[in-house]
Amino acid sequence: DTAVSQTPKYLVTQMGNDKSIKCEQNLGHDTMYWYKQDSKKFLKIMFSYNNKELIINETVPNRFSPKSPDKAHLNLHINSLELGDSAVYFCASSPPRGREAFFGQGTRLTVV
Amino acid sequence: AQKITQTQPGMFVQEKEAVTLDCTYDTSDPSYGLFWYKQPSSGEMIFLIYQGSYDQQNATEGRYSLNFQKARKSANLVISASQLGDSAMYFCAMRENSGGYQKVTFGTGTKLQVIP
Secondary structure, three states, X not given: OOOEEEEOOEEEEOOOOOEEEEEEEOOOOOEEEEEEEXXXXXXXXXXXXXXXXXXXXXXXXXXXXXXXXXXXXXXXXXXXXXXXXXXEEEEEEEOOOOOOOEEOOOEEEEXX | OOOEEXXXXXEEEEOOOOEEEOOEEOOOOOOXXXXXXXXXXXXXXXXXEEEEOOOOOOOEEOOEEEEEEOOOXXXXXXXXXXXXXXXXXXXXXXXXXXXXXXXXXXXXXXXXXXXX
């Protein structure tokens, strides 16, 4: 059983389109995250949700809108995609005051 | 200010030798956790080792050990007996309390290449 799963794994789309990435965790964790990994491999936190509530928004453009329908899911919707949005997006989850964050396999988004 | 600093963008090590990857951190939270992740070329993030701020002993997991020096705010990863499969990016990360909730921040990573 995959603990944190993201779909799709690869996403190629044109500038200006709107796309979504889905994330689900079956670990019962309260906290979920979205990270963006750029071409230099830098991992930057974008959002963090705790029990469906947004708790961290790291000055991400408002074209990015996370949605958490329940605490096991955290989806990322991106409007009006730009070339600079091309990156690998990772979803992760962690228990309260727990040890490590568990990562999904990543979604490689390419905007052309 | 950077919360997690990894000063070595790239490292080489001979197979079967030990290597130390550096990590320093900055936090005012007295209860924090430090982690190391490995990211091979396939892209997945693999958890390696964890050290809690109150842990008295350095963490060890197989060939991985974490050299935790709290006063110096450093959490270096030591890989013993390097193998070719250890070639990857390595990220140091810190979990700290941010506004009552936990936040995990990553360093910029170190690319390790193991030479046969």
